[in-house]
Structures are given as structure tokens and as C-alpha cells.
Amino acid sequence: MRAASGKTSAIPVVPADVLALEKRLAAYLPQEQILRVRRAYEIGAQAHSGQTRKSGEPYITHPVAVAGILVDLGVDAETIIAAILHDTLEDTLLSREELEHEFGAAVAEMVDGVTKLDKVQFKSRQEAAAESFRKMLLAMARDLRVILIKLADRLHNMRTIGSMAIDSRRRIARETLDIYAPIAQRLGMNQFKAELQDLGFRALYPDRHRIIEARIKNVLGNRREAMGKIEMACSARLDHEKLAHRIVSRIKSPYSIYTKMREDRKTFAQVMDVYGFRVVVPQVMNCYHALGAVHGLYKPLDTRFRDFIAIPKANGYQSLHTVLFGPFGAPIEIQIRTEDMDTVAERGVAAHWVYKNDGSAVNSAQNRAREWVAGLVDAQTRESSSIDFLENVKVDLFPDEVYLFTPKGRILALPRNASALDFAYAVHTDVGDHAVAARIDTKLAPLRTRLSSGQTVEIITAPSAVPSPQWLEYVVSSKARTAIRHFLKHLQHEDAVELGHRMLDRALDARNISFDSIPTDVLDRFVLDNKFKRLEELLADIALGNRMPDQVARQLLEMQGDLAHTHQPRAHEKILISGAERGVLSFARCCYPIPGDAIVGYLSAGKGVVVHRAECPNVADYRKTPERLVAMDWDANVQGDYRAQLRVESDNKPGVLATVAAAIAEADSNIENVEYKELDNQYATLLFTIEVRNTQHFDAVVRRVQRAIVVHGAYRHP
Structure with a gap:
């Protein structure tokens, strides 16, 4: 009997975890919605009946735990229902139609969005993971609640990862640190990010985690008195200023300490030689008042102040950051924010379901998340490979950013080390495609110039300008890299078709017949027999070195029964290089040929024609496969550098x-x-x-x- 047919038998005993979940839901959901959640549990429990986790527990305990994590975010009933049912489409006989009939289209869409791809055949596990990730991001574009379920699902899996085999633990932990924790950070969900990082680090490097965690406890024990004195002094100063506040001491996590030690080449003592506090006040103006108060208490480091309230981070995070000279010889890092900002800093996009108001901090997190996801949707339509798409998205997940201004005062956030060319593509793809230079703080600068926070950037364009392969060396943002690669792939295909046509024409000409004289039905049959969709694909395949032009010419003549031309081929005419074939030709780095040199081409599978100087030592080896050699010369009007x-x-x-x-x-x-x-x-x-x-x-x-x-x-x- 199917679980959602309307004939399910009642569950005789409701488990304690489900009752606890309903009790927590009662704090903010009406009774009729809680009854829908109970119905979702009954259907999910029957659908997963007989299934167990690696730990031996009934499988239904996992989706219930995922729903429990989401209750802390105050999400709506539809999200809780989708969380309880999130594995049913993949792992049970339950259908999407049954889900939609029982709970509505929104729940069915969310469950489908969370479901992994398991019916598609991929070339590798890496490609399968990349495609699953790609689908998840597209589902996010339709409904951001999908990513909340996915992150909660990953968080519970990491909490219970101990029952997995060692290889699986390491693979899942690496994926968590590389993808899921950065996504949580990009969406401003710092609570999720911190726990995912800690659990991922613990599973990937258990010994390193244990040692660092023990040293943190030891250091904090020795510094508790000093931290207490600093906190009391700050609180007394804020009380004197009649500022309502709460102060929370901040402790670095084992993973953040490990990454700082590794990336900044610092010792444990250097990383920990900082006192960190967070000051939370009621209103925005109180933040600046509190800043003046703590600056009056301890002297600030003038180069270490950041105003993320006036210029929020890309994920909507807002706060004032300052570093002070402390009384104990170590710097004091202080973050100052409002209660709303603190909630958004911890919950990010999920704060939308906690606050039902129009608070600017909440809207900022939501809008910025939607803009980012919309950008991913645009990028994925340009990338044919899921792995390329995933690698480009990883670039956008780096936490360090620079904040820049357009001439009209609009603020753009870009990844660290972004260039003026990244900025051009952030403004608009058309601006990037036709960029020629930039004005940075009114001074002319090349597109490869690296940008720093606070600069005003203006892009100079020209209608004739187009992307070049060298541009990929200048950019770090996924939007710029995807747009350039898309243009170059299109250009390469056009160049490959044109060059392949010339190569096949030369091969046929050597047999005293022209390409134009081959009957259309023969060409169509050859294209069909070799599983190409169009003739252009065949020509491009020749140019890319995957098919030999001589072999294709011989097969075409055999198909039309013109065997008289298949013997005694005469010398090939040379293919002339004009400089316009850069999309498909490459020049060997072993000999660096330039116009004026005697040259020869070599067809390398997947790379196309690689041009060498005729006197290059490697050419002697290439002559052992003469069918791959291409007679070439420079056109009289060759262009370029x-x-x-x-x-x-x-x-x-x-x-x-x-x-x-x-x-x-x-x-x-x-x-x-x-x-x-x-x-x-x-x-x-x-x-x-x-x-x-x-x-x-x-x-x-x-x-x-x-x-x-x-x-x-x-x-x-x-």
C-alpha cells in the first residue's frame, strides 16, 4: 500500500522525538499546521518502514532530526513537512504526485529540489557530486527554503558521521568544508557554518582537532581573569554613557585557528594572542555611540576599523569592527551591532522566518542571497560542464571580499584579489565583454589591476573590444570567468569549424577533388553514421585533432564509390595562418614559433593543431606519425603578437x-x-x-x- 494513498494505518505510538518536535512547533505554529506536520511524519514513517541508518536506527529518525534543526530557525510548516519527507522521492516508492496531492505543490517542489540525482549515469563520482550540487542551486533559485533543508540535512549527517566508514567520513567531511560550510557563510548563516566547519574538521583531521581544542581550553583557563576585567571595564564605560547593551566574549573555533595557522603561517600563540568581544545594542545610532565609548576607553588601531553597517557584506552581514590596544599587551577585537543585526549575523537568510517585519538587516540578507542565486542561475546556463560550474561557484564562496563603488555610488562586493575586469563583469556582462581599460579613483589603469576596498572604479569600453584567452588570467570571480569562457568556447567552435573545413578541403584537394563536389547525401550519411548532429560538428572534430582529415577524405570518397581518387594522393597545399585562428590553434612552448619562421602543424587529440618551428627538435618524433602532420605557413597579412x-x-x-x-x-x-x-x-x-x-x-x-x-x-x- 502506498504511503500517501489516504489509506495509511494510524501509527499506534508517537515517538518521543516527534512529540518533542510538536511541542516546540506549538510555540509559533497554530494547531492545524502541527496536525499537517504529524501527517507528514505518519506518511514518512510508513514510506521509510524497514529502512535503517548505518547506526542501526530507523531511517525516519534522520528526517525528524533535520526538521528539529529547522524548528530552531522558526521556519514555516511547509518547510518542516518538506524536511520530514526530503528523502522519500529518492529512497521510497512515494511519488511526487502523491506528495503534491497530500501537501501541495510548494512542498513537492521543495522535496524534489532536495532530492539527489540518482538515475543519471555520470563519468565519475566527482561529476555526479557536481551535478547534484548544480541541481540543488537551481532549486534554491525557485525557493530559498530548499537550501535550509539541505544544510540542516548535512548538519545532522555530520553530527552522526561516526557510524560511517573512514573513507566515507573523509569524503563527506571534505565536501562539507569545501561546499556546504561556505554556502552557509555566503547566506549569512554563521551558526550553521561554525558547526559544519567544526564537525568537518573533527572528521577530517581528528588528531589536529583534539590537540587544538585542548590547547584552547588551556589558554582560556589562564586568561579568564584578564577577559573578565576587560569586559567589566567596557560594560562600565557603556553604563556611564547610559547605553543599554550586552557583551559576549568571542572564542575562536579549532577550525578557524587551524586555517589561520596554515594560511597566515602563524603559531598557535600568535593566533590566540587576541581578546574578542561582541557588543550588542538596541539601535543603529547606539552602535556609533558605543564605538566612541570603547575608543575613549582604549586607544584604537587606526588601520583596523571597518564599517560593515554603512557598507554591508555580500551576505547581508552588518557590524562595526574595531581593534584596540588592550591593557594586557594583546589587541582587543570588538564587534558592535544591533539585536536585529546579531540575529541576521547568526541566521542570515533564515532570519526572514524569525522576524516578520521590514527590518533593513533582514531584507538585506534576503535580497543579497537572491541576487547571488540569480547570478548562479545565469552562470549555469553558460557552462556545459557541471564540474566547471562547481569550480566557478567555489570562487564565489571565499569569505574575503573587497567593496567597491561605481561612479554613481553603487556598492559592489567582489572576491579578494578581484581585478578591474572582474568589476566590469559585475556591472554587466556586456560591459565586461567590451572593456578596454579602467579609471580607478579617476586614474587610468589596465584591466588586470587588482582592486582594494573603497576604490571608485569606472570601466572604459569600446564596441570593437572582445574577450581574449589572457583575460582568464586576470579574473577571480565566477561571473567574469564564466562569461569569458562562454565567449571563447563560442569563438573556438567557429574557428574550429572554419579550420576543419580548410583541412578537409586540402585533404580532398590532394586527391584531385574539391569539398564542394561531395554530394550532400554522402555528407549527410557520413555525419549520421559517425553520430554527429551537424556537419559543423564533424569539421570542428577534425580541427581539434580527434579525426584525421586524410582519413575522413578517404572515407567520403569510398562512400560515394569514387575509388579512383583514393590512391596516389599528391602533396598537400599548405594551410596559411592569418592570426584569426587563435581560438583553435596553439603555438608550441618548446620552440615559440613566430611569423617568418618555417613552421609545421601537429594534430594533437583534444588540443587541435599545435604549431611548431620546422627546426624544433620535437618535430623529428612527430614525423613518425605523418598522418598527424599539417603543412602550414604564414599568411602574407598575418596579424597579432x-x-x-x-x-x-x-x-x-x-x-x-x-x-x-x-x-x-x-x-x-x-x-x-x-x-x-x-x-x-x-x-x-x-x-x-x-x-x-x-x-x-x-x-x-x-x-x-x-x-x-x-x-x-x-x-x-x-
Whole structure:
């Protein structure tokens, strides 16, 4: 009998955990809603009947516990019902239609959103996890309550992870630290984030967690008296100012200490050498009043003040942060906020269900979360690979951010180390695609310039400007990276189709027949037989090195019965490089070919044509597979800049690098990289990677460099 058919038998005894859940719900839900929750439990218990967890407990105890976690957030009855039923579509015979009939479309949609993908075949476990994550984010876009259920589900699984095998524990813990804890932080849910991080760290590195936790307890025991004196002094000053307040001492978690020790290369003592307090006051103006009061008590560090009330963080977090010189030789970190801000700081988007008012802090968290999720939806439509999408989202989950202004005063939050190009894409994708430069605090700057909080940025655009592969080296935000990759993939496909057409045409021409003379029905049959959707896909596959043009030409002639042309092929005409094929051609880094060099192409599977100098030592090995060699030359009107390497032998003394770099710049060349190859007390050998237009331009650079007094020789390398 199906659980939601309306004929379920009554559950004779209601377990204690369900009764406790209903008692807590009674604090804020009407009785009729609690009866709906009881109905959800009855259906879920029957659907999961006979199923157990790894610990041996009945499976239904898990969804009930997930619902219990959500009750602390004060969520609505629909969310509680969906939490109790969140695994039924995946693990039981219950159907979505039955759920919708019993509890409505919203509950069915949430349960479906939480359900993992288990019927799709993936190439790897990594891809399956990425696709599941992708679906969860799209479900979030429809209803943010989905992520609350998902986070509560992960939190309870982490609380009970001890029954899992060691390998599973480590995999789940790593996923929790990499994905779920950062999502909780990005949504402002710091209570969830802190516990997920602590449980993940404990499961992944149990010994490290145990040692750090023991040392924290030891340090706090020694410092309890000092912390008490600081708290009393702050409280007395606030009382003197007639400010209602409460003060909470802040203690760093084992995971936050571990990450600071690892990333900042600090010792445990250095990380813990800080006293932390949170001051909570009734109203926003009280925050600034309290700030003045504590600054009057202890001297502030002027470079360590941050106003996240005027400029909230991307997840809606608001607070004043200041660092003071303390009386015990250690700095005092103080956060000052209102009660509403404190609730939002701990619960983030979930504060919406606690406060039913129009408080700005609550609305800020909600709106910013929705904007972020909307951005993810836009990004996923551009990414064909779930793994690429997941990697891009990870970038957005880093907690450190910079806050920037548009010329009209709009505030944009970007990840740490964001460039002016990231800012351009944050304004709008079209602005990013056509960006050429930036004005940072009214000063002209290149797009690769890294930005700092507080700067005003204006983007200069040009209709002719388009993204280039080098742009991927400048950006850190997922929106910018996704947009650039989408443009380049489209460009690469067009270039690949055009180059593949030329390669197949040359292969057919070598057999005294043209591409245009192949009957359409023969081409259509070949495309169908080889499981391509369109002819363009076949041509792109040739350009990407996955099919040999000679082999395709021979098969096409065999299909049309033109066997006379399958023998005695004549020499191929060379394919000319114009500089417009950058999306599909690449230039070998073993020999750095530039216009003017004799060249040859090599078809590398998945990479397309890699261009080498004809004299490159690697070409001798490539000649063992002649079907992969492509006869190539430079077009008379070849365009663009190409990388080359310049070896410079010089004196070893201060100022040499600057002198040589100036000479290269005077020759109208750009330096991409420089490294010292050899060094002694008297002489130095430097290797520059530079950009030149052709061999004549390279020779002009060499002549300019050789004029420098400190230079003994300049040569092309290798």
C-alpha cells in the first residue's frame, strides 16, 4: 500500500522525538499546521518502514532530526513537512504526485529540489557530486527554503558521521568544508557554518582537532581573569554613557585557528594572542555611540576599523569592527551591532522566518542571497560542464571580499584579489565583454589591476573590444570567468569549424577533388553514421585533432564509390595562418614559433593543431606519425603578437634588469615573464618571454638590447 494513498494505518505510538518536535512547533505554529506536520511524519514513517541508518536506527529518525534543526530557525510548516519527507522521492516508492496531492505543490517542489540525482549515469563520482550540487542551486533559485533543508540535512549527517566508514567520513567531511560550510557563510548563516566547519574538521583531521581544542581550553583557563576585567571595564564605560547593551566574549573555533595557522603561517600563540568581544545594542545610532565609548576607553588601531553597517557584506552581514590596544599587551577585537543585526549575523537568510517585519538587516540578507542565486542561475546556463560550474561557484564562496563603488555610488562586493575586469563583469556582462581599460579613483589603469576596498572604479569600453584567452588570467570571480569562457568556447567552435573545413578541403584537394563536389547525401550519411548532429560538428572534430582529415577524405570518397581518387594522393597545399585562428590553434612552448619562421602543424587529440618551428627538435618524433602532420605557413597579412624567448647575457649588478626591460619596451615589445637562468658574482643570464609581431620585429628587439652597455649578448632561445 502506498504511503500517501489516504489509506495509511494510524501509527499506534508517537515517538518521543516527534512529540518533542510538536511541542516546540506549538510555540509559533497554530494547531492545524502541527496536525499537517504529524501527517507528514505518519506518511514518512510508513514510506521509510524497514529502512535503517548505518547506526542501526530507523531511517525516519534522520528526517525528524533535520526538521528539529529547522524548528530552531522558526521556519514555516511547509518547510518542516518538506524536511520530514526530503528523502522519500529518492529512497521510497512515494511519488511526487502523491506528495503534491497530500501537501501541495510548494512542498513537492521543495522535496524534489532536495532530492539527489540518482538515475543519471555520470563519468565519475566527482561529476555526479557536481551535478547534484548544480541541481540543488537551481532549486534554491525557485525557493530559498530548499537550501535550509539541505544544510540542516548535512548538519545532522555530520553530527552522526561516526557510524560511517573512514573513507566515507573523509569524503563527506571534505565536501562539507569545501561546499556546504561556505554556502552557509555566503547566506549569512554563521551558526550553521561554525558547526559544519567544526564537525568537518573533527572528521577530517581528528588528531589536529583534539590537540587544538585542548590547547584552547588551556589558554582560556589562564586568561579568564584578564577577559573578565576587560569586559567589566567596557560594560562600565557603556553604563556611564547610559547605553543599554550586552557583551559576549568571542572564542575562536579549532577550525578557524587551524586555517589561520596554515594560511597566515602563524603559531598557535600568535593566533590566540587576541581578546574578542561582541557588543550588542538596541539601535543603529547606539552602535556609533558605543564605538566612541570603547575608543575613549582604549586607544584604537587606526588601520583596523571597518564599517560593515554603512557598507554591508555580500551576505547581508552588518557590524562595526574595531581593534584596540588592550591593557594586557594583546589587541582587543570588538564587534558592535544591533539585536536585529546579531540575529541576521547568526541566521542570515533564515532570519526572514524569525522576524516578520521590514527590518533593513533582514531584507538585506534576503535580497543579497537572491541576487547571488540569480547570478548562479545565469552562470549555469553558460557552462556545459557541471564540474566547471562547481569550480566557478567555489570562487564565489571565499569569505574575503573587497567593496567597491561605481561612479554613481553603487556598492559592489567582489572576491579578494578581484581585478578591474572582474568589476566590469559585475556591472554587466556586456560591459565586461567590451572593456578596454579602467579609471580607478579617476586614474587610468589596465584591466588586470587588482582592486582594494573603497576604490571608485569606472570601466572604459569600446564596441570593437572582445574577450581574449589572457583575460582568464586576470579574473577571480565566477561571473567574469564564466562569461569569458562562454565567449571563447563560442569563438573556438567557429574557428574550429572554419579550420576543419580548410583541412578537409586540402585533404580532398590532394586527391584531385574539391569539398564542394561531395554530394550532400554522402555528407549527410557520413555525419549520421559517425553520430554527429551537424556537419559543423564533424569539421570542428577534425580541427581539434580527434579525426584525421586524410582519413575522413578517404572515407567520403569510398562512400560515394569514387575509388579512383583514393590512391596516389599528391602533396598537400599548405594551410596559411592569418592570426584569426587563435581560438583553435596553439603555438608550441618548446620552440615559440613566430611569423617568418618555417613552421609545421601537429594534430594533437583534444588540443587541435599545435604549431611548431620546422627546426624544433620535437618535430623529428612527430614525423613518425605523418598522418598527424599539417603543412602550414604564414599568411602574407598575418596579424597579432606572438610569444618568443630572448636570452640575454649581462653583467650581474644592480639596475641591469631595469636597463634591459627599458630597451625591450623601447623596441615596442611587451615582457610577459623574466627569469634568471644562471648567476655568479660577475655575470648573469636572463631569459625573457616577450611579445613580437614577426622575426623582423624580434631582430629589432635584439639590436636594441645589444646596445646596452651592461649586455654582452642577446639571442633567440631556444
